[in-house]
Amino acid sequence: MIHIRGAVLDRIGSPRPYARSQPISVVDLDLDPPGNDEVLVRIEAAGVCHSDLSVVDGNRVRPVPMLLGHEAAGIVEAVGDRAGDLAVGQRVVLVFLPRCGHCTACATEGLTPCEPGSAANGAGTLLGGGIRLARNGNRVYHHLGVSGFATHAVVNRASAVPVPDDVPPHVAALLGCAVLTGGGAVLNVGNPQPGQSVAVVGLGGVGMAAVLTALTYDGVRVVGVDRLPEKLAAARALGAHETYTPEQAADGGIKAAVVVEAVGHPAALQSAIGLTAPGGRTITVGLPPPDARITLSPLGFVAEGRSLIGSYLGSAVPSRDIPRFVALWRSGRLPVESLVSSTIRLDDINTAMDHLADGTAVRQLITF
Ligand SMILES: [Zn+2]
Numbered sequence: 001m002i003h004i005r006g007a008v009l010d011r012i013g014s015p016r017p018y019a020r021s022q023p024i025s026v027v028d029l030d031l032d033p034p035g036n037d038e039v040l041v042r043i044e045a046a047g048v049c050h051s052d053l054s055v056v057d058g059n060r061v062r063p064v065p066m067l068l069g070h071e072a073a074g075i076v077e078a079v080g081d082r083a084g085d086l087a088v089g090q091r092v093v094l095v096f097l098p099r100c101g102h103c104t105a106c107a108t109e110g111l112t113p114c115e116p117g118s119a120a121n122g123a124g125t126l127l128g129g130g131i132r133l134a135r136n137g138n139r140v141y142h143h144l145g146v147s148g149f150a151t152h153a154v155v156n157r158a159s160a161v162p163v164p165d166d167v168p169p170h171v172a173a174l175l176g177c178a179v180l181t182g183g184g185a186v187l188n189v190g191n192p193q194p195g196q197s198v199a200v201v202g203l204g205g206v207g208m209a210a211v212l213t214a215l216t217y218d219g220v221r222v223v224g225v226d227r228l229p230e231k232l233a234a235a236r237a238l239g240a241h242e243t244y245t246p247e248q249a250a251d252g253g254i255k256a257a258v259v260v261e262a263v264g265h266p267a268a269l270q271s272a273i274g275l276t277a278p279g280g281r282t283i284t285v286g287l288p289p290p291d292a293r294i295t296l297s298p299l300g301f302v303a304e305g306r307s308l309i310g311s312y313l314g315s316a317v318p319s320r321d322i323p324r325f326v327a328l329w330r331s332g333r334l335p336v337e338s339l340v341s342s343t344i345r346l347d348d349i350n351t352a353m354d355h356l357a358d359g360t361a362v363r364q365l366i367t368f
């Protein structure tokens, strides 16, 4: 067993500002050694993502106490008996949906989330059911098989994808969620053709990663849509060709063949559908509360040949797709580091959740 420090959520639904209510505490914990199929990773960097906030505010119901963080990268420090293809000293990207490789969903090559992986995530365990975290002898649940807001993590082998040493920690961390989710939606589902437009609704870390990935396609016009003018300016700085508020985009009759919705709010999905050109695809990657609803005209889908596609984790197979994103990053066409809006300390986590809830941050990165 080793002693670690990590950010534990004890209460769901605390009032804002979180800087005052302090729902997350940075505490000492005990971490068991990795099981047969598991690895111990020293965390180098972790991004603060909406799926962490969704546990804090109760939009995603998870067991507590839970050690948060699901977008992280680090160095392998120990490997279990059946995880020996990873070497000590290897840098790995941690991914928030392990794929067992055996279930019906895993046979869909990324289109459907792995069933045992999803069940483990819902239960707050590692793939296989293990819990390796404890505080004062009491169990602490894992967040999406990663729990990366900590000095160290034990994860299932299927939650770790090795990357070459030249991929720095801050880039590696963002590959695990923002880039796989937003970029994967463009790469695996959108697949825009020259002369087409890609519009991205919601310019947080995931949306901006979709913008960056769309910009790697030659002859494709990239449109950013967000409520906040500062987000629109940030998207233009990354290279987006046009940016609009949702109202401006609707009033201007903007239409795109591929529209990615990365907010997780029904109003955003509604405007994404409105921005989709006849024959186009609306791809939704945001995670709204379970009771969220939208109103649709079915005729528009039939008569204009549209489709609406849900994409979890960018419909990615992480072991297949992370090397594709590494290659794009290495060629200089996918500047992942430009998604990092600030670098913070683990102790700043409650304030970071406020910034995220306010929509003022693209990606806040915790370094260790
Ligand atoms: Zn995330």
Ligand SMILES: [Zn+2]
Pocket: 099, 100, 101, 102, 103, 104, 105, 106, 114, 115, 116, 117
């Ligand atoms: Zn599976």
